[in-house]
Amino acid sequence: EDQVTQSPEALRLQEGESSSLNCSYTVSGLRGLFWYRQDPGKGPEFLFTLYSAGEEKEKERLKATLTKKESFLHITAPKPEDSATYLCAVQGTTGRRALTFGSGTRLQVQP
Amino acid sequence: EPEVTQTPSHQVTQMGQEVILRCVPISNHLYFYWYRQILGQKVEFLVSFYNNEISEKSEIFDDQFSVERPDGSNFTLKIRSTKLEDSAMYFCASSGLAKYFGPGTRLTVL
Numbered sequence: 001e002d003q004v005t006q007s008p009e010a011l012r013l014q015e016g017e018s019s020s021l022n023c024s025y026t027v028s029g030l031r032g033l034f035w036y037r038q039d040p041g042k043g044p045e046f047l048f049t050l051y052s053a054g055e056e057k058e059k060e061r062l063k064a065t066l067t068k069k070e071s072f073l074h075i076t077a078p079k080p081e082d083s084a085t086y087l088c089a090v091q092g093t094t095g096r097r098a099l100t101f102g103s104g105t106r107l108q109v110q111p
Numbered sequence: 112e113p114e115v116t117q118t119p120s121h122q123v124t125q126m127g128q129e130v131i132l133r134c135v136p137i138s139n140h141l142y143f144y145w146y147r148q149i150l151g152q153k154v155e156f157l158v159s160f161y162n163n164e165i166s167e168k169s170e171i172f173d174d175q176f177s178v179e180r181p182d183g184s185n186f187t188l189k190i191r192s193t194k195l196e197d198s199a200m201y202f203c204a205s206s207g208l209a210k211y212f213g214p215g216t217r218l219t220v221l
Contacts, residue, residue: 034210043115043202043212044154087154096167098144098156099210 002027002092004102012108013078021073021105023088033071034099035064036087044087047073078109113137115213117203123219127192132216134186134203142206145178145188147171147199148215154202160186193220 003026013019025033032051036044048057050066057064061082063074073086085106089099116135124130136143145157158168158178165178177189190197198220203213 036212041200041215041217043117043200043214046209046211049209089154096156096159096169097142097206098159098167098169099146099154100156101154103153 002090002095002100004088004090004100006086006088006102006105008105009103010106010108012110013075015079015109015111016077018074018076018078020075021086021088021107023071023073023102024069025071025088025090027090027092027100028095029093031091031093031097033066034089034091035062035071035073036089038085038087038104040085047086075107078107080109080111083107083109113211115203115205115211117201117213117216119216120214121217121219123221124193126195126220130190130193130218132188132190132201132203132218134188134213135184136186136203136205137207137211138184140205140207140211142166143180143186144204144206144210146202146204146212148202149199157188157201190218193218195220 005024007022032049035047038044048064053068065072085104087104089101118133143160148154156169158172159166175191200215202215
């Protein structure tokens with residue numbers, strides 16, 4: 001069974017204070033690892049898909065990296081508008097095509 | 112940018128009533144999904160749909176649930192007899208190279 005564990009559960013940063021969110025995963029074979037942003041009461045907003053260890057993707061202040069066991073979402077010089085819950089999900093190569101989600105990291109960036 | 116749309120945004124119903132949640136997936140996508148998120152909990156997979164039939168479903172998706180693609184654009188989730196524990200956000204997603212989620216329907220069962 002695919003499993004995803006995210007840490008920390010919550011993170012409070014000052015504006016401009018860079019940090020990283022962790023996503024550890026167990027999957028029989030990785031088809032893709034997904035990062036989403038979710039604002040309260042809204043649907044997950046797609047950020048990145050990573051497919052193989054060593055891959056990196058960037059979007060504005062966010063950079064996602066992938067190893068064989070975990071993924072990191074690095075946030076550089078965050079702004080208050082980056083405050084949200086960040087979700088990690090995996091899709092395996094065997095079994096279901098659907099995503100298995102972690103519980104998310106609630107990020108609060110204070111001005 | 113194409114997007115997944117869902118209606119209604121909020122549905123309030125009495126226990127035991129039937130509800131239909133509607134989604135318009137991204138037009139050139141082939142796989143469609145329903146997920147749900149109970150308040151404060153993880154996003155959970157319910158069912159996936161490909162080539163006009165269910166391709167997989169989770170243990171949550173019991174006989175009370177059904178999905179249809181009644182025409183070329185809409186994708187629906189029906190709950191036949193709602194229970195209190197069905198109260199959640201229901202998200203539709205469609206998949207091309209990435210999985211895009213709709214804004215969700217908040218279902219409140221009283």
